[in-house]
Amino acid sequence: MKKIFVLLIALAMVATAFAQKRPFAIEDLYKLKGVADPKISPDRKKIAFVVTENSLPDGKSNAEIYLMDAEGRNIRRLTDNPAGDNHPRWSPDGKSLLFVSTRKEGTQAWILPLEGGEPTQLTKFAMGVTDAMWTSDGKRIVFSSDVFPECGANDNCNKKNDESMSTGPIQAHVADRLLYRHWTTWKDGKRSHAFLYDTETKKYSDLSPGDFDAPVFSIGGGGVAVSPDGKEVCYPSNHDTNEAETTNADLYIVSTSGGDAKNITAANKAYDGDPSYSPDGKYIAYRTQTIPAYESDRFRIALYDRKTGEKTVLTEEFDNWVNDFVWAPDSKSIYFTGDVLGHTPLYNVELKSKHIAPVLDLKKIDAYDISPDGKFIVVTRRAVGEPVEIWRATSQGKNPLRLTFLNKQVEDEVDIRPAEEMWISSPTGKKIHTFIVKPHNFDPAKKYPLILNVHGGPQSQWADGFRGDWQVYPGSGYIVAFPNPHGSTGYGQDFTAEISKDWGGKVYQDVMAVADSLEKLPFVDKNRIGAMGWSYGGYMMMWFEGHTSRFKAIVSMMGVYNLKAEHGATEELWFPQWDLGGAPWESDLYTKWSPNMFVKNFKTPCLVITGEKDYRVPYTQSLEFFTDLQKMNVPSRLIVFPNDGHWPSSVKSMPLYYNAHLDWFHTYLGGDPAPYDMVKMIRNQAFEKK
Numbered sequence: 186m187k188k189i190f191v192l193l194i195a196l197a198m199v200a201t202a203f204a205q206k207r208p209f210a211i212e213d214l215y216k217l218k219g220v221a222d223p224k225i226s227p228d229r230k231k232i233a234f235v236v237t238e239n240s241l242p243d244g245k246s247n248a249e250i251y252l253m254d255a256e257g258r259n260i261r262r263l264t265d266n267p268a269g270d271n272h273p274r275w276s277p278d279g280k281s282l283l284f285v286s287t288r289k290e291g292t293q294a295w296i297l298p299l300e301g302g303e304p305t306q307l308t309k310f311a312m313g314v315t316d317a318m319w320t321s322d323g324k325r326i327v328f329s330s331d332v333f334p335e336c337g338a339n340d341n342c343n344k345k346n347d348e349s350m351s352t353g354p355i356q357a358h359v360a361d362r363l364l365y366r367h368w369t370t371w372k373d374g375k376r377s378h379a380f381l382y383d384t385e386t387k388k389y390s391d392l393s394p395g396d397f398d399a400p401v402f403s404i405g406g407g408g409v410a411v412s413p414d415g416k417e418v419c420y421p422s423n424h425d426t427n428e429a430e431t432t433n434a435d436l437y438i439v440s441t442s443g444g445d446a447k448n449i450t451a452a453n454k455a456y457d458g459d460p461s462y463s464p465d466g467k468y469i470a471y472r473t474q475t476i477p478a479y480e481s482d483r484f485r486i487a488l489y490d491r492k493t494g495e496k497t498v499l500t501e502e503f504d505n506w507v508n509d510f511v512w513a514p515d516s517k518s519i520y521f522t523g524d525v526l527g528h529t530p531l532y533n534v535e536l537k538s539k540h541i542a543p544v545l546d547l548k549k550i551d552a553y554d555i556s557p558d559g560k561f562i563v564v565t566r567r568a569v570g571e572p573v574e575i576w577r578a579t580s581q582g583k584n585p586l587r588l589t590f591l592n593k594q595v596e597d598e599v600d601i602r603p604a605e606e607m608w609i610s611s612p613t614g615k616k617i618h619t620f621i622v623k624p625h626n627f628d629p630a631k632k633y634p635l636i637l638n639v640h641g642g643p644q645s646q647w648a649d650g651f652r653g654d655w656q657v658y659p660g661s662g663y664i665v666a667f668p669n670p671h672g673s674t675g676y677g678q679d680f681t682a683e684i685s686k687d688w689g690g691k692v693y694q695d696v697m698a699v700a701d702s703l704e705k706l707p708f709v710d711k712n713r714i715g716a717m718g719w720s721y722g723g724y725m726m727m728w729f730e731g732h733t734s735r736f737k738a739i740v741s742m743m744g745v746y747n748l749k750a751e752h753g754a755t756e757e758l759w760f761p762q763w764d765l766g767g768a769p770w771e772s773d774l775y776t777k778w779s780p781n782m783f784v785k786n787f788k789t790p791c792l793v794i795t796g797e798k799d800y801r802v803p804y805t806q807s808l809e810f811f812t813d814l815q816k817m818n819v820p821s822r823l824i825v826f827p828n829d830g831h832w833p834s835s836v837k838s839m840p841l842y843y844n845a846h847l848d849w850f851h852t853y854l855g856g857d858p859a860p861y862d863m864v865k866m867i868r869n870q871a872f873e874k875k
Contacts, residue, residue: 231254234251638716718742754805
C-alpha cells in the first residue's frame, strides 16, 4: 500500500506540473531553437554544432555555429551574423572550422580560426558553394555547385551565362529534355558538379565535367566523398538518357589531379549513392537498392573493395531502410540509423561477420558523429514531447546523457505533449501503429474533437520526434492521431511495398479502421472528427472527399488530385510510373485511383493549401481540386503560397498554415478559435492578436 501511495503522489505531482504550464501555441514553436550537425574535434575535446533561431514577427530564421566541450560544458556561440552560417567541418589539425555562409557573394566557404580572430572568406565562386569539406592535407577543399556544364570551373563563363539568363531583355525557361526542373528550381541548362579548390593557388578544378548532375540531386545535400589521402573523390551520377524515368545513379571515382572518372557500380541498374571512404582507405561504403526505377526499394549498405573491386551488401538481413551511416574509426564496422516501428535507432554492422547490433534508441535520432578514438558518440535527439537537443553516449550506446539545454526555458513554461502508442487492427490483416497526442489539461471524463493526420511519402513513417503539428493542435484542444498505414517504412519492406499500385486501397482501409477504433474511446467526440494530410496524405484527403462523409472537415495540403495530369507535370517520372504501373496510356490505375473521378460524391468542407513553386506535386493539382469543390457547392477555401514549394517556408509561411488549420477546424469541429486574424497575417501583421 505504501508503494501505491507513493506512486499516486508522484503521478499527482506530474499532473500538477503539467497543469501549471500553459498550452502550446504557434509562437512557442518559434521560440524553440533548432540544433543540428554535431561534429567532434580531432582531439575529441570539443563539439561544434549549428543552432537555428527564429524571429516570428520578422518571418526570418538564422543559423549560427556553436562550440562546447565534449562533456557539454562551456557552450558558446562562435559566429554572430545576420547571414546563415552552417555546415561546420573541423580542419585536420583541429585549429579552425570550415563552414558555409551567405555573408557575401552568395553562399561561400569561410574559415574560422579557433585561437582567435574573425572568420575569413575562403571561396569566391560565382555559382556558390555547398557541402564544403577538407582534404586531409588541410590545403584543399571539395564542394558542390550548380554550374553551366560548358563552363565548368570557369567562373567568368558561369557568371556571364547566369546574368544573361536572369537580367537579359528576354527571360524564359527553355527545355529540350525531361527533368527540366526539380523540386523548386528550373534547371535552365545548369548541372550540379563536384569541385576542388586549392587554398594556396586559389584555383578551382571541375572534378565531374560533363552534361550530367554529379552529384545527383538530394534534398539533404551531400553525395561527394573524399579519400583519406585526398587523392580521390567519389560521387553519384546518373548518365542514363532518360534520367527523369530512372533511379540508376552510379558511383564514379576520379583523381583529385583530374582525369577520366570510373564507374564502379555499372552492373547495378538501381540506385547507388551516398558514398563514404573507410578511415583506412580500403573501402567505399554506400547505400544501394536492387530494383531499377523504384525509389522506395529498401536501402542497404554495400561495400566496395578499392583493391579488388569486389562489392558486398552488409545489411541484407535488416528488413528496413538504412537512412544514413558513419564509419567507426577503426574501419571494422559502420554505424547507421534506420526507420523501425516509429523510431530511428542507431545500429552497428561489422564488416567481417555482417552482424548487426542495436546501439542506441532515443526515439528520433537525426544526426550523429563518432569520436576519433571510437569511444563515444554524440547525437541530435528528439521525441514528440521533447524538442531537439544534443546527447552523448558510449560507442556501445551506454550511459546516454543530455549535453545541451537550449530549449529548457520553453520546456519549463509550456506543456509540450508526449505521444502515446496504439496498435489498431485493420481489415487488411495488419495492426496499424498509431501515435496519439492528447490536449493540454486532458481530462478523460471530457470529450474532445479528434484530427487524424495521414503522412506523405507515401513511403515514409510518422516517428516519435518533435514536430510543430503534433503540438499546435493539442495546444488548442484537439486530440491528434498519426497512423502508419500500409506504405509506411519501419515495418518491413513488404509492408512498405504494398501501397504501390494500390493507392486508394489498403491505406484507406487502414485509416478507416483507425478512425473506427479511436471514435470508440470514451474521451473522443465521434461527431467531431476531422482529417488532414500532406502530399500523399493530401491525396488521401481528396480520396476521402469522394469515398466517405464521416469527417466533419478535412484539410488537403500539396495533394495529388488528377493522376493523369500529375504524370504530365511532375519532374521525377519514375515515381508515378512505378507506383501506378506505367504511364497513363499503359495503366488504368490512373483512372481507378484518381480522386477527380469521384467529384459527384464531394460533400465534406475542405481547406486546400499548396505552393506555387511545388514542382513535385504542381499547384495546379490543388487548383483543380478547389474548382471541383466549388462547383459541387462544398464549403472550401484555397491558400496558395506563391514563393513556396512542396514544403512551405518554416517561418514565413507555416505560421499562416497553422493558423488556417485552427480556423478551419474551429469552424467545423469546435476546438479553440484561431489565435490570429488571417487577413492581418497575410498583410505581415502576423502577431497582432484578435
